[in-house]
Every structure is written in C-alpha cells, then in structure tokens.
Amino acid sequence: MSLALKQTAASPVPGKxxxxxxxxxxxxxxxxxxxxxxxxxxxxxxxxxxxxKPRAVIEAITRFYETTNANVHRGAYRLAEEATAxxxxxxxxxxxxxxxxxxxEIIFTRGTTESLNLVAYAWGRAxxxxxxxxxxxxxxxxxxxxxxxxLAKEKGAALKHIPLDPDGVLDLAVAGKLISxxxxxxxxxxxxxxxxxxxxxxxxxxxxxxxGALICVDGAQSxxxxxxxxxxxxxxxxxxxxxxxxAPTGIGALYVRKSVLEKMPPFHGGGxxxxxxxxxxxxxxxxxxxxxxxxxxxxxxIGLGAAIDYLRGxxxxxxxxxxxxxxxxxxxKLGEIPGITLYGPPDPSRRGGVVSFNxxxxxxxxxxxIVDRECAVAIRAGHHCAQPLMERLKVAATARAGFYVYxxxxxxxxxxxxxxxxxxxxxx
Amino acid sequence: MSLxxxxxxxxxxxxxxxxxxxxLEKPDIEIFESNPLCGDELCLHAHVxxxxxxxxRFEGKGCSISLASASMMTETLKGRDRAHAQKYINGIKAMMxxxxxxxxxxxxxxEALKGVADFPARVKCALLAWTTLEKALNERSAREGx
Numbered sequence: 295m296s297l298a299l300k301q302t303a304a305s306p307v308p309g310k311x312x313x314x315x316x317x318x319x320x321x322x323x324x325x326x327x328x329x330x331x332x333x334x335x336x337x338x339x340x341x342x343x344x345x346x347k348p349r350a351v352i353e354a355i356t357r358f359y360e361t362t363n364a365n366v367h368r369g370a371y372r373l374a375e376e377a378t379a380x381x382x383x384x385x386x387x388x389x390x391x392x393x394x395x396x397x398x399e400i401i402f403t404r405g406t407t408e409s410l411n412l413v414a415y416a417w418g419r420a421x422x423x424x425x426x427x428x429x430x431x432x433x434x435x436x437x438x439x440x441x442x443x444x445l446a447k448e449k450g451a452a453l454k455h456i457p458l459d460p461d462g463v464l465d466l467a468v469a470g471k472l473i474s475x476x477x478x479x480x481x482x483x484x485x486x487x488x489x490x491x492x493x494x495x496x497x498x499x500x501x502x503x504x505x506g507a508l509i510c511v512d513g514a515q516s517x518x519x520x521x522x523x524x525x526x527x528x529x530x531x532x533x534x535x536x537x538x539x540x541a542p543t544g545i546g547a548l549y550v551r552k553s554v555l556e557k558m559p560p561f562h563g564g565g566x567x568x569x570x571x572x573x574x575x576x577x578x579x580x581x582x583x584x585x586x587x588x589x590x591x592x593x594x595x596i597g598l599g600a601a602i603d604y605l606r607g608x609x610x611x612x613x614x615x616x617x618x619x620x621x622x623x624x625x626x627k628l629g630e631i632p633g634i635t636l637y638g639p640p641d642p643s644r645r646g647g648v649v650s651f652n653x654x655x656x657x658x659x660x661x662x663x664i665v666d667r668e669c670a671v672a673i674r675a676g677h678h679c680a681q682p683l684m685e686r687l688k689v690a691a692t693a694r695a696g697f698y699v700y701x702x703x704x705x706x707x708x709x710x711x712x713x714x715x716x717x718x719x720x721x722x
Numbered sequence: 723m724s725l726x727x728x729x730x731x732x733x734x735x736x737x738x739x740x741x742x743x744x745x746l747e748k749p750d751i752e753i754f755e756s757n758p759l760c761g762d763e764l765c766l767h768a769h770v771x772x773x774x775x776x777x778x779r780f781e782g783k784g785c786s787i788s789l790a791s792a793s794m795m796t797e798t799l800k801g802r803d804r805a806h807a808q809k810y811i812n813g814i815k816a817m818m819x820x821x822x823x824x825x826x827x828x829x830x831x832x833e834a835l836k837g838v839a840d841f842p843a844r845v846k847c848a849l850l851a852w853t854t855l856e857k858a859l860n861e862r863s864a865r866e867g868x
Contacts, residue, residue, distance in 0.1 A: 656786075657784065657785035657786060658785070659760060659762075659784075659785035659787070659844070659847065660729075660785050660786050660787070663725075663728070663841060663843070663844060664725060664729075667724075667725050668725060675760065676759065676760040676761055677760065677761035681761065684761060690761050690762070690763065690783035690784065691760060691761050691762075691783075719725065719729050719734075720729075720734065720786070721734070
C-alpha cells in the first residue's frame with residue numbers, strides 16, 4: 295500500500311470520520327491524475343469505462359518483466375518456477391477477493407466480456423436446448439446480452455427480460471413469474487453501468503435455483519466498488535474485469551462453481567489446456583487450466599493481483615461507503631441544475647457510484663466535450679453499450695459520471711461548473 | 723482551438739432551428755444510418771430528378787455538431803447535382819483533416835464546421851450526414867446511375 299495512505303491511516307484528516315478514506319491522499323498513488331489540461335488537473339470520472347492505475351500496480355508489472363518474466367506451467371528452470379508461482383499467486387488473490395472456495399474455480403480471461411462469452415460458449419452450448427429460456431434484464435450491458443442472443447439463436451432457445459420500474463429498479467415480482475422450469479440460466483448485472491442500480495443478486499439467485507436454473511452475475515461494475523462474496527451470493531458464475539478495478543486492460547476473471555465447472559466442456563483449444571494430445575483427439579487439463587488455452591496474460595494477472603492487494607489495503611467496505619457519500623453529494627449537487635434529468639434510483643444506498651444524466655437542450659456529447667475543454671472533466675457520453683436500456687429510457691444517449699476511490703466532492707463541483715458552462719454556451 | 727471555435731453561432735442556430743427537417747413522400751433516396759459508437763441516428767430522404775437532388779430532408783437524434791452538419795448539408799445541396807454533392811462530400815471530409823478543398827465562399831455556413839477538426843472525437847459527428855448521403859448516392863449509382 296502507498297505511503298500516502300499509511301499516513302492517512304495514522305493521522306486522520308480533521309473533519310473526516312475515522313474509517314473514511316481520504317481521496318486527496320489516495321490521488322497521490324495514481325500518477326496519471328497529475329496530468330493537467332489547460333492548466334487544470336484532470337478530474338477523471340469515466341471510471342465505469344476504465345479506472346486509473348496506482349503506482350503499486352504499474353510497478354508490479356514492471357517488476358515482473360524486469361525480474362521474473364518467463365512462460366508459466368512449463369519451464370523446468372527457476373525463473374519459470376517463479377513466474378508460475380507469481381501467476382498462480384494472483385489466482386489465489388482473486389479467489390480470496392471473491393471468497394471462492396478454491397482456486398480451481400477461478401479462470402483468468404481477458405475481461406468480463408470474455409468471461410461471459412466463455413459461459414455462453416462452453417456451458418451454454420452443452421446445457422441450453424431448443425425451447426429452453428435464458429432470463430436477462432432490461433438493463434444489461436451488450437456483453438451480457440449479445441452472447442446470449444447468439445446462443446439462443448443457435449439453439450432455438452428464447453430470451454426473456456426482467457423489466458425495470460420507473461426508478462430503474464428490477465421488478466422482482468415479475469422476475470418470479472418469468473422464471474419457469476424452462477429457464478436454464480438467469481444472467482444479471484450486479485450494478486448497472488448506466489443507472490447505478492444495485493440488483494438483489496442473492497434474491498435472484500434463490501429464485502433461479504428454486505426453479506432449477508443457474509445464475510450468472512456480471513460483476514464488472516460491482517467487484518471494483520464493493521465487497522463481493524460469491525458463496526454468500528450463491529451464484530454459479532461471476533465475471534469481472536481487471537481494468538475497472540485498478541488493474542491493467544486485457545485481464546479479467548471468471549468464477550464458476552466447481553460442481554458446474556467440472557461438467558463444462560472447454561472453451562478455447564490449444565496449449566496448456568490439454569493433458570494429452572493425439573492426432574485425432576485430446577484430453578483436458580485439470581481445473582482451472584482446462585479453460586486457459588495458450589500463454590495467458592501473465593503480467594496482467596500479476597497486475598490484477600497487485601490491484602486486489604491495493605483495494606483490500608484500503609478496504610472494499612470503505613470504498614463502498616466513500617462512493618455512496620459521493621454519489622449522494624452528486625445527486626444533490628447536480629440535481630440543483632435547472633433542466634437536468636438524473637437517471638436511476640434516487641436513494642444512494644440502492645446504487646453504486648454511477649450517475650447518468652441529461653440536460654435539456656444540450657446533447658450528452660456536447661456536454662462531454664464542453665466539461666472536458668472547459669473544466670478538464672472526463673465523463674462518458676453515449677449509449678454506454680446498453681442500447682436496449684437507452685430505448686427503455688427513451689433517450690438516444692446520456693452523459694455519465696462514475697466515481698472511484700480517488701474522486702472527491704470537489705470533482706463533482708467541477709463537473710457541475712462544466713455543465714453550467716455548457717448551458718451558457720447553448721443558452722438554455 | 724477553443725470551444726468558441728466549435729460552438730459557433732451558426733452551429734447552434736442550425737441545431738436549434740434545423741432546416742429541411744422531416745421526411746418526403748415517395749423518396750427516391752431513403753437511408754438510415756447510425757454511429758455505433760455513440761448511438762447518433764440519421765435518416766435522409768431525397769427526391770432525385772435528372773441527376774439533381776430536387777429536395778432533401780433529414781431526421782435524426784444526435785448532438786449539435788451532427789444535426790447542424792446535416793441541416794447545413796441539406797441547405798447546401800438542395801437543387802444541386804450529383805457532381806456538386808460529391809465535391810462537397812469530399813471537401814467536408816478533407817476539412818476534418820485540416821485540408822482546404824473548398825473556398826470560404828463555396829463553404830458559406832459550412833465554414834463553421836472547420837473547428838471540428840480540432841476535436842477528433844467529434845469528427846464522426848460532423849461527417850455522419852455526409853457519409854450517409856455518399857453511401858446512398860453510391861448505392862443509387864450502382865443500381866441505376868444518377
């Protein structure tokens with residue numbers, strides 16, 4: 295963990311409740327946040343897309359390449375043994391982070407998208423038949439929608455969607471009616487990347503299991519921001535992306551309950567995932583390597599391990615509290631702007647640190663350009679890879695701010711200032 | 723380049739009061755395009771007679787740059803022929819790379835789009851109408867010549 299943070303822990307900032315994190319100190323761990331545009335330090339609020347990387351992660355990757363680099367699982371020499379130990383050590387960190395029962399349940403992937411595609415391809419093709427149903431929601435990211443569309447089309451299965459209420463909360467009463475003995479899988483995001491809604495995954499898992507279906511959780515927007523316990527959630531699959539939680543791009547993970555994974559055919563074929571290969575057939579490696587064909591992103595996995603150390607060092611519960619406080623502030627502060635529409639649940643305890651909004655008379659793209667050029671605030675504008683949800687909200691696009699450990703109230707103030715400037719330019 | 727260079731009065735005027743907005747009865751050209759990155763949507767309608775764009779209308783959802791660009795395009799090309807349209811399509815595309823293929827006189831209101839070249843993320847917005855029209859004209863040429 296960083297020096298700045300240790301100092302914070304030893305001498306709490308006046309006015310901060312003990313246990314609260316100090317984003318100003320944490321910012322010092324993130325070199326890119328020193329960047330200035332037009333003399334103003336960047337206010338980075340595109341965290342739902344990707345987060346910045348702390349020095350501890352950058353250094354762990356550099357250290358690996360400078361001192362330990364070798365391929366894993368095959369070298370008979372000490373350098374390769376060290377690389378393998380570091381790579382498998384990262385897997386153990388992911389296991390502990392998710393409180394999975396065993397490292398056999400943790401598969402490294404390129405990210406949430408690949409994790410979900412792995413489930414659709416390997417589990418889906420073996421378990422979904424014509425006439426079966428897959429239950430999703432109206433708020434899914436394209437990555438938890440399109441793989442199931444492809445599978446359903448191929449198998450002649452049907453997709454159903456749990457609807458949203460006007461606050462952007464899933465209607466569980468309807469969900470209960472949509473689940474039937476034809477449902478093979480319920481796949482749902484834990485936190486919406488647009489609305490911020492935190493979904494009651496544990497309740498949905500119970501509904502799914504009662505009907506004999508499995509449950510898959512898209513954890514891209516939850517795992518970085520709150521403590522996740524896959525055994526408490528009782529989910530069968532849990533997907534996450536490293537780059538949304540301080541790790542590098544190109545690495546992610548998939549948790550699969552062991553009893554499910556044991557029966558799954560492989561995903562990609564190639565080196566490392568096999569036990570024996572003959573000219574016309576092959577046998578598979580043990581779990582979890584059966585699902586990791588080819589040389590993996592070794593440095594990425596080690597970076598993910600370092601990111602987990604960093605986040606656990608701060609504490610996921612503290613991160614959650616910090617984001618909840620900041621989100622409440624943002625909803626209040628941005629809500630004061632005339633002509634603004636805020637999407638998602640009004641209650642900050644029911645949502646993650648994602649705030650999507652539109653301003654009358656100013657398109658989201660124009661907002662994003664203006665808050666950047668005027669105030670050096672980085673926000674996202676567009677459909678956020680959730681076009682059906684945009685359709686449901688009856689908007690073409692929204693602007694979106696998403697918070698993380700290094701954001702503070704002053705960042706929200708700067709965003710509000712930028713929005714007012716946009717209104718000035720557009721004379722609304 | 724400053725924000726003022728991007729959001730000139732002309733752009734805001736076309737955004738707030740778009741010209742030639744709407745649809746046409748029995749259009750000879752009807753095309754829908756979207757920008758998959760941001761979800762901007764544009765629908766172009768045109769009547770073509772003897773190689774001339776007799777009338778051209780648009781509808782769409784999008785930012786000020788994409789809608790203003792579409793509005794100005796319809797004003798510029800209404801009543802003009804295919805060669806003229808292609809000249810402007812090429813000229814506006816070049817303008818997005820900072821190249822000057824059209825004189826200021828030829829550009830008229832379109833000169834206001836020059837500022838977009840300094841905002842790489844917005845170039846696609848400015849070009850949506852133009853590339854959509856080009857696609858429609860090419861498809862029409864391939865089909866029956868124009």
